[in-house]
Amino acid sequence: MITYWYKLLECKSKGATGLTIPFLIGASTLLPSSRTWTISDLIIDISKNQNGEVMLRYCNTTRDFILAKTYINHLTFGNLLVVPEKNLKGLDKLGHIIESFELDYAKLIKSGEYSIENGEAHEFSIKDLDFIKKCIKVQ
Numbered sequence: 001m002i003t004y005w006y007k008l009l010e011c012k013s014k015g016a017t018g019l020t021i022p023f024l025i026g027a028s029t030l031l032p033s034s035r036t037w038t039i040s041d042l043i044i045d046i047s048k049n050q051n052g053e054v055m056l057r058y059c060n061t062t063r064d065f066i067l068a069k070t071y072i073n074h075l076t077f078g079n080l081l082v083v084p085e086k087n088l089k090g091l092d093k094l095g096h097i098i099e100s101f102e103l104d105y106a107k108l109i110k111s112g113e114y115s116i117e118n119g120e121a122h123e124f125s126i127k128d129l130d131f132i133k134k135c136i137k138v139q
Contacts, residue, residue: 004031004136005042006051009069011135017059018068022105026114026124027132039102039109047078047094055081056097063119065101 005024012019021039028037046054052069059066075082077094108114113121115128124132 002051003045003049004028005046005067006049006054007136008132009054009067011131012068017061018055018057018066020062020064020066020114020116021101022108022114022116022121023128024067025105025109026112027136030129030132031136039105040098043080043094043098043101047080049079051079053079053081057082061118062116064116 004027008019008024008027021042024042025037025039028035028042043056046067055068056065057068058064059068077097080094082097108116108121112123115122115124
């Protein structure tokens with residue numbers, strides 16, 4: 001089964017590079033299921049997915065970390081590829097990476113600020129919502 005986050009990354013790879021972790025967590029809140037995704041759920045699910053490799057790297061455009069379907073020099077955790085840069089340098093265990101993002105993004109996710117552009121977080125825009133609905137067929 002192809003997960004919602006993979007569909008979004010697949011859609012995004014056709015036009016730009018990737019999506020932030022808060023964006024993917026926020027998109028999960030729009031799904032019809034009652035499951036609430038956490039950062040840990042997302043990262044572990046990505047590392048174990050069977051659909052293909054996903055890269056975690058810093059993006060200079062958003063000025064934040066993104067998940068993308070691209071390939072550069074990286075660490076490997078199952079199907080999660082991590083480019084060790086910025087605050088990920090020295091983190092070589094998946095649990096440490098999850099803890100780092102849970103600390104970094106907890107406030108944003110709790111406040112519903114899922115979209116990050118130019119280093120600034122905000123709620124989903126109409127464009128973001130349209131993109132999510134198009135990619136994962138959310139009503």
